Amino acid sequence: MIHTVTPEMHQFLHELPKCEHHVHLEGTLGPELLFPLAARNNIQLPDHFPKTVDDLQYKYDNFKDLQDFLDLYYVGMSVLITEDDFFELAWAYFRKAHADGLHHAETFFDPQGHLERGIDMETVVKGFRKACDKAEAELGITTKLIMCLLRHLPAQDGLDTIALAKPYYEQGLIHGLGLDSSEKPFPPELFKECYEHMAKHHPEVLLTAHAGEEGGPDYIHNSLDLLKVTRIDHGVNSIKDPQLIKRLADNQTMLSLCPMSNLKLRVVQDIAELPIKEWIEAGVPFSINSDDPAYFGGYILDNYLAVQSKFGLDVPTWKLIAQNGVKGSHISQSRKDELLQRIEEVCSKYIF
Numbered sequence: 274m275i276h277t278v279t280p281e282m283h284q285f286l287h288e289l290p291k292c293e294h295h296v297h298l299e300g301t302l303g304p305e306l307l308f309p310l311a312a313r314n315n316i317q318l319p320d321h322f323p324k325t326v327d328d329l330q331y332k333y334d335n336f337k338d339l340q341d342f343l344d345l346y347y348v349g350m351s352v353l354i355t356e357d358d359f360f361e362l363a364w365a366y367f368r369k370a371h372a373d374g375l376h377h378a379e380t381f382f383d384p385q386g387h388l389e390r391g392i393d394m395e396t397v398v399k400g401f402r403k404a405c406d407k408a409e410a411e412l413g414i415t416t417k418l419i420m421c422l423l424r425h426l427p428a429q430d431g432l433d434t435i436a437l438a439k440p441y442y443e444q445g446l447i448h449g450l451g452l453d454s455s456e457k458p459f460p461p462e463l464f465k466e467c468y469e470h471m472a473k474h475h476p477e478v479l480l481t482a483h484a485g486e487e488g489g490p491d492y493i494h495n496s497l498d499l500l501k502v503t504r505i506d507h508g509v510n511s512i513k514d515p516q517l518i519k520r521l522a523d524n525q526t527m528l529s530l531c532p533m534s535n536l537k538l539r540v541v542q543d544i545a546e547l548p549i550k551e552w553i554e555a556g557v558p559f560s561i562n563s564d565d566p567a568y569f570g571g572y573i574l575d576n577y578l579a580v581q582s583k584f585g586l587d588v589p590t591w592k593l594i595a596q597n598g599v600k601g602s603h604i605s606q607s608r609k610d611e612l613l614q615r616i617e618e619v620c621s622k623y624i625f
């Protein structure tokens with residue numbers, strides 16, 4: 274069933290203060306920047322890579338699964354070379370998301386995808402940080418950077434990457450550790466040592482991991498038990514385990530849901546299949562996110578609208594979702610209070 278999103282509802286969702294917890298900065302690289310960067314940096318894209326914006330868009334519209342997307346994603350990011358490239362990419366994202374009504378962003382990046390091409394950590398972090406600082410100063414968005422480890426690489430590579438990033442964690446320039454890439458063949462337990470190292474040496478750092486996008490509820494349990502994460506990225510498959518649902522609700526562990534991504538990567542056949550109503554009923558907090566917006570056809574507001582068109586939620590329910598997004602954010606209590614106050618103000622204007 275399709276619910277019509279009225280102009281008032283559209284306006285409300287636009288104005289509703291939003292927090293994003295699941296967006297890969299490299300996943301904001303669309304054809305409009307990818308091809309010019311390839312030309313500017315003299316990057317020869319592989320023969321099998323689409324040659325035109327239309328051909329690339331066709332690929333984006335027809336992913337078979339997560340791996341099919343990742344194969345394109347890693348080639349795409351190979352056009353990023355200079356600090357300015359990383360800055361430009363992230364700054365374009367912050368501007369788009371700001372126009373969507375974003376107030377706080379916790380953004381992922383994949384340094385191993387750059388290190389293995391000979392780009393150093395400093396170039397990547399400096400470029401992304403510059404964009405974060407500008408977004409804070411000029412757009413009023415609070416930002417966090419979460420370094421993800423690629424799970425298709427060995428844990429030792431992850432430990433080496435953590436060592437390279439140490440100065441940036443110590444200076445408070447990177448704030449979290451995540452785990453992404455091909456999920457099913459690489460379960461969370463492989464990375465226990467990386468997370469233990471982080472918890473021991475940088476206890477203030479946010480720990481999160483992709484789990485339950487392709488993997489089952491055991492991937493979520495093991496991320497909580499072994500990696501000691503406080504958030505789960507995706508978590509769609511949590512619904513298959515009632516004990517896990519209770520655990521997530523009891524501990525108020527937030528899931529970062531990515532509806533358009535789940536549709537494009539065929540985690541679900543229809544956004545209406547997502548267990549949104551079940552999570553709300555059980556008291557499981559979740560936020561709504563764009564994941565890789567350039568690849569999946571929509572930024573944060575598009576994802577809110579996609580959910581609305583399938584679920585027809587009311588203002589109090591959206592208020593709860595927005596509040597849970599704030600509560601699950603890695604920000605000070607005073608910033609939380611400020612955002613919660615703004616949510617109150619917007620919601621009080623929209624009693625339909």
Ligand code: HPA
Binds near residue numbers: 455483486534565
């Ligand atoms: O959705 C995702 N899943 C796993 N790895 C990723 N890397 C970018 N996006 C994703």
Ligand SMILES: [Zn+2]
Binds near residue numbers: 453
């Ligand atoms: Zn992701």
